[in-house]
Amino acid sequence: MTRVRYVEWGTIIGAAILFAYIGIASWFTVSQFEAQAQEADITIEVRARQFAWEFIYPDGTRSAELRVKAGQTVKLELISEDVIHSLYIRDFGLKKDVVPGQVNVLTFTPMKPGEYVIQCAEFCGSGHSNMLAKLIVE
């Protein structure tokens, strides 16, 4: 084989190994997220509509604010009643789209008690900027 052929095959095999590595590493990361999602302490349904958030707790209580306990793993089931919204908790670096016709899940474990802001991060109409809710971590 000529030198050029070695470089060619080196590139092909090198790329194949690199892609395989990235694929396997991604698969492990995604499985970890999914495993984490199943171990939630509380599951809360979140309903998004123009232009408000509603949180429905396991006992059926409905609230305009999200109240959780520090150290508890919270699983949010995100449901939209109209258009696409996006649940955004800036302080935790969390964002998940809320899409009509499907239930998206967002799992997180707040550690620091306090009050945080939940915003809509997907332009959803004239009241979009007022689509705010309070997250209270006790």
Ligand SMILES: [Cu+2]
């Ligand atoms: Cu919205």
